[in-house]
Amino acid sequence: MPLKTINAIEIKVGSYIIIDGLSCVVKNIDVSKTGKHGASKVRVEAVGIINGQKKIAVMPGHDKVEVPFVEKRKAQILAMNNEKANVMDIESFETFDIDIDEEARGIVKEGDNVEYWNVEGEKIIKRKV
Numbered sequence: 001m002p003l004k005t006i007n008a009i010e011i012k013v014g015s016y017i018i019i020d021g022l023s024c025v026v027k028n029i030d031v032s033k034t035g036k037h038g039a040s041k042v043r044v045e046a047v048g049i050i051n052g053q054k055k056i057a058v059m060p061g062h063d064k065v066e067v068p069f070v071e072k073r074k075a076q077i078l079a080m081n082n083e084k085a086n087v088m089d090i091e092s093f094e095t096f097d098i099d100i101d102e103e104a105r106g107i108v109k110e111g112d113n114v115e116y117w118n119v120e121g122e123k124i125i126k127r128k129v
Contacts, residue, residue: 003069004067005064006065006067007061007065008044008060008062008065009040009061011042012029013026013027013028014026016068016070017065018065018068019044019046019057020055022051022053022055023049023050023070023122024055025049026044026046027046027047028044028045029042029043029044029045030042030043039062040060041061042061042063043056043057044056049070049124050099050122052102068120069119069120070117071117071118072115072126073090073115073117074115074129075087075088075089075113075115075116076090077109077110077111078095079110080100080109083099083100083105084098084099085100085125087125090113096123098116099123099124099125100124101127103126104125104127107128114127114129115128
């Protein structure tokens, strides 16, 4: 559930938005000028935070866009295999299984402290702390 909505014209590179139900980070934005009888158009290129899927959306500048809630927390890896890890949250001591981001797979190992992101209920390890 998104916490807020913004106008499409307010989107910035590096911000988080929801496109087609997928939480994404914005990589590129193109804004066209307003025409004689129309509103400006916004073309947004984004990449999924969890799965890395590329998304492109074109919309009027006055359209509302949802912003996902991204919670960044710390945990310690207890056990792991290639794509998943069993971690313990450092603050709440909760243990759970979590996916490992492609960029972090070769870097993290058992016993490391990591930063994981909770994006709209989906969790993923993003980097080593």
